[in-house]
Structures are given as C-alpha cells and as structure tokens.
Amino acid sequence: xxxxxxxxxxxxxxxxxxxGNKTPLQVAHTPTMDLLAKKGRSGMLDTVPEGxxxxxxxxxxxxxxxxxxxxxxxxxxxxxxxxxxxILPGEMAMRCNLVCIxxxxxxxxxxxHISSEEAAELIAFLNEKLGDETFTFFPGVSYRHLLKMKGGxxxxxxxPPHDIPEKPFRPAxxxxxxxxxxxxxxALNRLILAxxxxxxxxxxxxxxxxxxxxxxxxIWPWSPGYRPQMQPLSExxxxxxxxxxxxxxxxxxxxxxxxxxxxxxxxxxxxxxxNYEGKAQAALDELKKKDFVYLHxxxxxxxxxxxxxxxKIKTIEYLDHRVLKTIYEETEKWDEPVAIxxxxxxxxxxxIRTHTRAAIxxxxxxxxxxPDSVEQYDEFSAQNGGFGLLHGDEFMKTLIGIENEx
Numbered sequence: 001x002x003x004x005x006x007x008x009x010x011x012x013x014x015x016x017x018x019x020g021n022k023t024p025l026q027v028a029h030t031p032t033m034d035l036l037a038k039k040g041r042s043g044m045l046d047t048v049p050e051g052x053x054x055x056x057x058x059x060x061x062x063x064x065x066x067x068x069x070x071x072x073x074x075x076x077x078x079x080x081x082x083x084x085x086x087i088l089p090g091e092m093a094m095r096c097n098l099v100c101i102x103x104x105x106x107x108x109x110x111x112x113h114i115s116s117e118e119a120a121e122l123i124a125f126l127n128e129k130l131g132d133e134t135f136t137f138f139p140g141v142s143y144r145h146l147l148k149m150k151g152g153x154x155x156x157x158x159x160p161p162h163d164i165p166e167k168p169f170r171p172a173x174x175x176x177x178x179x180x181x182x183x184x185x186x187a188l189n190r191l192i193l194a195x196x197x198x199x200x201x202x203x204x205x206x207x208x209x210x211x212x213x214x215x216x217x218x219i220w221p222w223s224p225g226y227r228p229q230m231q232p233l234s235e236x237x238x239x240x241x242x243x244x245x246x247x248x249x250x251x252x253x254x255x256x257x258x259x260x261x262x263x264x265x266x267x268x269x270x271x272x273x274x275n276y277e278g279k280a281q282a283a284l285d286e287l288k289k290k291d292f293v294y295l296h297x298x299x300x301x302x303x304x305x306x307x308x309x310x311x312k313i314k315t316i317e318y319l320d321h322r323v324l325k326t327i328y329e330e331t332e333k334w335d336e337p338v339a340i341x342x343x344x345x346x347x348x349x350x351x352i353r354t355h356t357r358a359a360i361x362x363x364x365x366x367x368x369x370x371p372d373s374v375e376q377y378d379e380f381s382a383q384n385g386g387f388g389l390l391h392g393d394e395f396m397k398t399l400i401g402i403e404n405e406x
Contacts, residue, residue, distance in 0.1 A: 002338045004293045008319050010301025010348030012360045025378040028316040032324040033377035040365030042374040043387025045395050054355040059345035065396030074225020082252035087227045092152030094224045096145040098216035106169040109161035110143040112214030147221045153181040158222035163354045195219040232259025242292030251296045270298040276322035304348030339366035
C-alpha cells in the first residue's frame with residue numbers, strides 16, 4: 001500500500017448566511033471529494049492540542065502524526081529548515097511577515113500578497129540597514145520570511161498578524177512572559193518600529209502605492225523557537241520513503257525534519273493561481289517511486305484570510321477538479337493500491353479571517369476499504385463517518401492501518 005495525503009489548507013469553514021447557511025465546502029462542486037466520501041470512510045480530526053493556538057504548523061504536525069507538545073518549537077525554525085538556514089544552539093528563529101500598516105491599523109498580514117522578487121529586495125535592504133550581530137533577515141516566499149536572533153528568549157507573547165486584520169497593531173506588539181524575556185521583547189519591538197521608518201520611502205513601496213497596491217511597510221516577527229527535536233516519519237510509521245510538495249516554507253520545513261524529500265514545482269505560488277496540474281503530476285511521479293506523499297495546497301487558507309467567499313469556493317473546486325480527480329483516476333489504474341486521504345489542517349472561516357481550533361473533516365479511500373454511510377465530503381457529513389472523532393497521531397495510524405490504542 002502507498003499513501004497520499006491531499007491537504008487543502010484552511011479549507012473548512014463555518015455556515016455563511018450569503019450561502020444559505022452552508023459552508024464553502026458544502027456549496028462547492030466537488031464530485032471527486034464526494035465520490036471518495038461515498039466509496040471510502042469519513043471522520044473528524046482534532047488537530048490542535050489543548051493549550052496551543054490553531055496555527056498551520058501545529059495542525060500539520062498533528063496530521064503527520066507528531067506529538068505536538070513534545071516536538072513543537074515554533075514556525076520560524078521549521079521554515080528555516082526549508083530555506084537551508086541552520087539554527088545553532090543559542091539562536092532563535094522567528095517567522096517574519098512583511099505586512100501593510102495603514103495609520104495605526106495592521107491592514108493585512110501579506111502586504112497585499114507582495115511578490116517574492118519585490119520582497120527579496122526589501123529583506124536585503126532590511127538586512128543591510130537593521131541586520132547586525134544579533135539580528136539576521138533571510139528572504140522566503142511572498143510575504144513569508146525568516147528572522148534569526150542570537151541570544152533570543154522564546155518565552156515571549158507574539159500575535160500572528162493574520163489574527164488582527166484591520167485592527168490596531170500597537171496593542172499586539174510583542175510582550176515578555178517573564179523578566180528574563182523582557183530584553184528580547186523590547187529589542188524585537190524596536191526592530192519593528194525601526195523597519196517602519198526605513199520601509200515607508202523605499203522605491204518598491206512608492207511604486208506599489210502608485211500602482212494602487214498595498215505597501216510592505218513593516219515587519220512582523222512571530223512564532224519564536226529553537227531547533228526542534230523531531231524523529232523522521234520512517235522511525236514512527238512503516239514508511240520507508242516519502243516526499244512533501246508545497247509552495248510554502250513552513251510545510252517544506254516540516255517535511256525536512258520528517259525525513260521527506262522536498263519536491264519543488266514550477267509555478268507553485270501558494271495562492272489561487274498556483275500550478276494545480278503541476279502539483280498533481282509531481283505527486284503521481286513521487287508516488288510511483290516512494291511510499292508516502294504529503295501534498296499541500298495553500299490557496300483556500302489565503303482566501304479565508306482575505307474573507308473572500310467566492311474565491312474560497314473556487315479554490316476548493318480547483319483542488320477537486322485539477323488535483324484530486326487526476327490523482328484518483330490515475331492511481332485507480334495501478335496494481336499496487338493507494339490510500340488517498342483528503343482533509344484541511346484547520347478551519348479558516350471567511351467571517352473572521354483567521355484560524356479556529358474546530359475539528360476538521362477527513363476522508364480516507366483505498367481499494368477494499370469498507371465504506372460508511374457518508375455520501376459527500378464536508379464539515380457536517382463527516383461527523384457521521386465511520387472513523388468518528390480522532391485526536392493527535394490517531395489519523396496517521398488510521399491511514400496506514402495501525403490499530404489505535406483506545
């Protein structure tokens with residue numbers, strides 16, 4: 001048996017009045033997801049352990065079967081692994097967004113989805129002007145970058161920027177959680193305010209404003225951590241080899257620590273205009289050679305953060321028609337059976353434009369599986385699924401046929 005997880009980031013939602021109190025998943029035309037629900041077995045999965053915020057790093061670690069409280073060290077270190085940036089003892093890594101500040105408000109977490117090329121120039125500028133023996137900036141993808149701090153204390157309270165769209169940014173600046181972390185919080189807040197002073201008049205931002213785009217006029221560091229201690233999946237499950245396919249550094253970084261080969265796909269953007277067909281083909285190519293593929297599609301999460309209901313529906317339909325259909329139809333022809341799992345990592349409801357910790361729906365299909373009574377894939381149908389409500393590493397154990405200890 002081979003295994004593929006097709007993860008639509010933030011795909012789950014809540015009932016929306018303009019959709020007749022249905023969710024985007026319920027309204028979207030998803031014949032392949034519904035077919036897998038009819039032929040397979042569904043369930044719900046709690047991906048966010050108690051005491052943790054519902055971030056993509058937490059949720060994807062859970063989906064992959066990791067004990068989050070034991071291994072979690074922040075988003076920045078995971079993205080650093082994908083970027084090839086080593087985090088040494090005594091160093092702290094943080095995700096560093098380029099954001100748009102308008103007056104006293106954090107307008108959005110993505111600087112209007114700035115291009116990677118524009119962002120790379122701004123990050124180089126920040127490193128030249130603000131980088132020193134303590135701070136180093138590293139360019140990533142679009143608005144997602146990395147800040148490394150020597151001697152940083154991770155016990156600080158950071159607000160993810162996607163949690164405060166159109167809200168005042170100053171109350172959300174970094175706070176120490178104890179006396180020892182006070183110097184770290186103060187240094188990072190000085191860095192944020194200094195970035196605003198020097199980014200305001202940068203030629204790239206002047207050009208973006210002239211074109212009617214949001215400027216990237218502030219950094220926003222968050223999710224601090226040290227180098228994590230993670231076992232590769234091959235030591236946890238009977239998976240000899242595997243690959244991860246994603247447009248975002250966070251998921252690729254988790255893959256690095258999980259012992260998966262990172263597969264880059266040309267045209268993979270992390271947005272609704274990503275190369276869906278290229279990702280589907282890459283997944284099939286890898287599945288022919290390996291036991292396990294983790295295929296991550298970011299687009300629905302970004303649509304949720306924008307509060308764009310029609311776009312979220314479209315991204316779900318794209319995943320169904322342009323990715324899942326191809327993978328299902330092709331693998332059905334193979335001699336060796338393939339278990340296909342479809343799920344989001346967490347909900348990103350359009351109404352609130354950020355993540356929630358609600359359990360998410362999943363479906364698992366492979367030849368020979370005993371189907372349950374569920375006939376379509378969505379947040380409510382899956383509650384009647386044969387797998388019931390799973391927690392933590394139970395999903396991975398279920399997918400690969402290891403009996404769960406109840």
